[in-house]
Structure formats: structure tokens, C-alpha cells
Amino acid sequence: MLETLGVCYHPAMIPQPILQGITLRVKRGEVCVIFGPSGSGKSTLLEILSGLVLPTKGFVQCGGKRLLPMQLQQKIGLVFQFPERHFCGRRLKEELNFGHEHNPWVLRDVLRQMGLADLDLTVNPRNLSGGQQRRVAIAVQLLRQPDFLLLDEPLAGLDWSVRAQMIAVISQLKMNQGVIIVTHDRVEFETKADQILHIEQGKLI
Ligand SMILES: Nc1ncnc2c1ncn2[C@@H]1O[C@H](COP(=O)(O)OP(=O)(O)OP(=O)(O)O)[C@@H](O)[C@H]1O
Numbered sequence: 001m002l003e004t005l006g007v008c009y010h011p012a013m014i015p016q017p018i019l020q021g022i023t024l025r026v027k028r029g030e031v032c033v034i035f036g037p038s039g040s041g042k043s044t045l046l047e048i049l050s051g052l053v054l055p056t057k058g059f060v061q062c063g064g065k066r067l068l069p070m071q072l073q074q075k076i077g078l079v080f081q082f083p084e085r086h087f088c089g090r091r092l093k094e095e096l097n098f099g100h101e102h103n104p105w106v107l108r109d110v111l112r113q114m115g116l117a118d119l120d121l122t123v124n125p126r127n128l129s130g131g132q133q134r135r136v137a138i139a140v141q142l143l144r145q146p147d148f149l150l151l152d153e154p155l156a157g158l159d160w161s162v163r164a165q166m167i168a169v170i171s172q173l174k175m176n177q178g179v180i181i182v183t184h185d186r187v188e189f190e191t192k193a194d195q196i197l198h199i200e201q202g203k204l205i
């Protein structure tokens with residue numbers, strides 16, 4: 001279980017709080033969709049859930065315990081919006097390994113889950129299609145075997161033709177971990193969600 005209890009985020013230099021009293025619970029094996037307009041605090045919430053940003057009030061628990069940011073980072077995989085813009089490997093293998101060799105069985109399994117098993121690992125990841133690049137970015141996080149996978153606008157910028165395929169792949173991932181998706185458009189993941197939350201101006205409503 002990943003949960004927040006009364007999480008607020010209000011840095012001193014800005015007049016309005018970015019998040020106000022967010023309490024949510026997501027189980028492993030569940031897809032939770034959080035939708036809201038631009039500027040409502042979705043990305044900030046994911047940064048807090050993944051231990052990259054500390055809330056100014058309230059806290060995050062994972063597996064029933066309050067964890068230090070470093071411990072939380074190990075349990076959570078966060079895929080930023082447009083993650084492919086940050087690719088730095090010249091070969092797919094380098095992008096996936098990111099500095100350390102993974103267990104080949106885990107690598108094979110993750111590539112299969114993401115529909116990437118047939119790719120040549122020596123290709124330049126920048127030469128893959130938009131949908132493939134997005135799936136590579138998710139695979140990079142899955143290789144860390146997180147308890148929860150957090151996806152920031154996973155369909156942003158993708159062609160209509162690959163969106164349905166992407167939705168199908170992502171919704172399968174709950175078999176191995178909890179999945180939290182933030183999006184401005186609830187409709188696309190609606191039928192796959194176990195829980196749908198609405199955020200506006202930093203509050204769940
Ligand atoms: N470090 C910061 N300092 C000041 N303001 C910030 C900071 N981080 C975010 N904000 C502001 O907080 C609000 C929420 O930002 P956030 O990026 O979390 O929203 P979002 O829902 O992800 O928006 P989008 O759909 O456009 O990605 C915005 O008004 C943003 O300008």
C-alpha cells in the first residue's frame with residue numbers, strides 16, 4: 001500500500017499552496033488514475049509520492065511505514081512526462097542498463113511485458129518510434145522492480161494509433177506492482193482504473 005496522509009506542499013516563496021491536505025491510498029495490484037487540469041498539482045504530487053520532494057506537511061507511507069526519501073525512491077519508479085527527451089544511451093542496451101547490468105531474466109521479462117522483446121538492443125533508442133520510446137522509458141523503471149510505478153501523462157504527444165496499445169500495456173502492469181497515472185484527460189484510462197481521483201487547485205475533490 002502506498003498512501004499519503006494530509007500531504008501539503010507550500011514552499012515559503014509562493015503565496016498559494018500547491019497541494020493541500022492530500023490523503024490517498026493505492027494498493028499493489030491496482031491502477032489509480034488521478035486527473036485534473038494543468039497546474040492542479042499532479043506532477044508535484046508524483047514527486048512527493050516518489051520521495052523526490054518532501055511535503056511541507058503530512059507524510060507518505062509505503063508498506064505501512066513512513067520511509068526516508070531515499071527508501072521511498074527505491075520502492076517507487078517515476079516516469080516523467082516526455083521521458084524520451086532525457087534518453088542518453090547511444091544503444092538501447094545502454095539506455096536500459098543505465099550504468100549497471102540487470103539480471104538477464106528480469107530484462108527479458110520486462111522487455112516482453114512492454115512489447116519490446118523483438119527489438120535489437122544495439123539500435124539507437126532515438127531512432128525508435130514514439131510509442132516504442134515511451135515503452136522503453138517505462139521499462140527502465142520496471143527494471144528497478146519498484147513496488148509502485150508512477151506515470152506522468154503517459155500518453156502525452158503520442159499518435160492516436162498507438163494510444164490504445166499503450167493503454168493496454170500499462171493496464172497489464174498492475175499484475176506486478178501498483179500503478180498511478182496522472183493525466184488531464186480521465187477518459188482514456190477510465191475503463192482500466194480501479195480508482196479514479198480528481199484533483200483541482202491542489203485538493204482532491
Ligand atoms: N517549485 C515550485 N515553485 C513554485 N511554483 C511551483 C513549483 N512547482 C510547481 N509550481 C506551481 O505549482 C502548480 C502545480 O504544478 P504541477 O506541475 O504540479 O501541475 P500539473 O497538474 O502537473 O500541471 P500540468 O498538467 O501542466 O503538468 C503550478 O501552478 C506550478 O506553476
Ligand SMILES: [Mg+2]
Nearest residue numbers: 042043044081
Ligand atoms: Mg504536470
